Amino acid sequence: MVVDHAPDRADVVFRALADPTRRDIVRRTMRGDHSVTALSAHYPMSFAAVQKHVAVLEQARLVTKRKRGREQLVRANIDAIRTAQALLDRFEAIWLDRMDRFGEVLAEANEGGTS
Amino acid sequence: MTVTAVRKDPEALTMTITAEFDAPVERVWRLWSDPRLLERWWGPPTYPATMIEHDLSPGGRVHYSMTGPEGDTHHGWWEITAVDAPHRLEFRDGFADGSGAPNPDLPEITVRVTLTDTAGGGTRLDIESTFDSAEGMEQLLAMGSEEGMKAAMSQMDDLLAA
Numbered sequence: 330m331v332v333d334h335a336p337d338r339a340d341v342v343f344r345a346l347a348d349p350t351r352r353d354i355v356r357r358t359m360r361g362d363h364s365v366t367a368l369s370a371h372y373p374m375s376f377a378a379v380q381k382h383v384a385v386l387e388q389a390r391l392v393t394k395r396k397r398g399r400e401q402l403v404r405a406n407i408d409a410i411r412t413a414q415a416l417l418d419r420f421e422a423i424w425l426d427r428m429d430r431f432g433e434v435l436a437e438a439n440e441g442g443t444s
Numbered sequence: 445m446t447v448t449a450v451r452k453d454p455e456a457l458t459m460t461i462t463a464e465f466d467a468p469v470e471r472v473w474r475l476w477s478d479p480r481l482l483e484r485w486w487g488p489p490t491y492p493a494t495m496i497e498h499d500l501s502p503g504g505r506v507h508y509s510m511t512g513p514e515g516d517t518h519h520g521w522w523e524i525t526a527v528d529a530p531h532r533l534e535f536r537d538g539f540a541d542g543s544g545a546p547n548p549d550l551p552e553i554t555v556r557v558t559l560t561d562t563a564g565g566g567t568r569l570d571i572e573s574t575f576d577s578a579e580g581m582e583q584l585l586a587m588g589s590e591e592g593m594k595a596a597m598s599q600m601d602d603l604l605a606a
Contacts, residue, residue: 342578346455416581417452417459424461424571425447430485431569432446432465435475439467 345389350374351382358392358405365401448568457575465567469559472567473530476500476557483508491518497544502527506535507544521546525554533557551580 346352350372357363357371369379383403386392392403449462465472475481479495487493487510497507506522519540526534534557539550546552556572575581 352455414452414454416578417454420459420573420581420584421450421452421461424459424573425450426488427485428447428461428463430488431463431475434481434484435465435467435472438474438481439471 341389342391345385345391348382348385350379351386351391354379354382354386354403355391355405358403359407362402362404364397365403368403457578457581458572460570460572462571463569464562465569466564467567468565469530469561469567472559472569476533477529500524500527500529500533505544507540517542519544522555531559551584552576553580553584 346355353371354363354368357368365376365380365383368383369376372379383392383394383401386403387394390406392405394401394403396402446463446465447461448464449460451460451462452458475485477500479498482498483493483495486508491510491512493508493510495506495508497505499505502524504524504527506524507519508521509517509519511517519542520537521540521544522535522537524533524535526532533555535555536552537555538552539547541547554574554576556570556574558570558572560568560570562568575584
């Protein structure tokens, strides 16, 4: 069987999202720009640690950073977040088909009345 | 349509599908426990499944094949991790070689199936699928989407012809 080894882009996204602090950063920055300083006020960790989390999210292209004066503003990249959702949508279609067939087989098996 | 809910959690790589059927749990369970019934719905019409081995006891294995329109045959396996008939079944689902031996290079899914009695003597079926990685999910969908699409089309044809 030929399997296309697509670049593991989605894996990078999910690894980035596997951490609760990073998920929280994504949630906050979906609602608007936040400086790293403002973000770090929310977590019991150093500024450097928060900066590291932001860097992981940036590598996964889940957030973008831009400079404003001496500040770094972080903003969520909504498109990247949608990728994960899109993959699950396709998996859903496979199972919806299966459940259609399941219902048909169940109805026929019941008519047969053998059990 | 018997599906009542679909919950997708992109962060946990999990999808749960819920369906309700107007039949008691024992009947619904048979569609998993009877290999002849299972093979009628597991694969799409264009890739019908054949259950070669089918042992739903804990630690048991299922080995199945699916043959496509061009005679291409794909093998899959389940490893049963928990079973409590007729209410619960948990297994790992993956790709296999022709002998049924798991192919470690291809993705695996953890599936948890729960059957619950409903008030009117019917059954609620919950199927939770969890991917090990997003890469695996992409890979599996890349392989399965074409057959899924063809199946959906052929079912639509059947409905229109009926």
